[in-house]
Amino acid sequence: MGYEWVVIAVSFGLATGIIGRSKGGSFWIWFAIGTVIPLLGLIAVILFRNEVNEPERQCPQCRKVVKLYVQVCPRCGTELYLPDPSEVRMPPRPGDRP
Numbered sequence: 890m891g892y893e894w895v896v897i898a899v900s901f902g903l904a905t906g907i908i909g910r911s912k913g914g915s916f917w918i919w920f921a922i923g924t925v926i927p928l929l930g931l932i933a934v935i936l937f938r939n940e941v942n943e944p945e946r947q948c949p950q951c952r953k954v955v956k957l958y959v960q961v962c963p964r965c966g967t968e969l970y971l972p973d974p975s976e977v978r979m980p981p982r983p984g985d986r987p
């Protein structure tokens with residue numbers, strides 16, 4: 890555990906934080922994860938997908954709420970085309986305060 894290790898850990902923390910922030914997460918949370926568990930934290934943030942922040946819309950047939958990128962409704966099998974912008978809504982982000 891020397892000075893080099895600290896530099897490596899902080900470098901991984903920075904990379905992890907920047908990637909995490911670009912995916913809608915908190916820079917400091919991912920920075921902490923990347924610093925405490927370098928490499929593993931970086932792999933985690935690369936695999937991490939913030940589903941919560943994907944836009945959603947309702948299936949016109951069964952009203953099931955699905956992600957915008959879903960092309961066939963998983964409940965009723967209806968093919969879903971690009972909806973009116975008014976039907977698309979962004980779910981609230983857990984980190985946002987009113």
Ligand SMILES: [Zn+2]
Pocket residue numbers: 948949950951952953962963964965966967
């Ligand atoms: Zn449906």
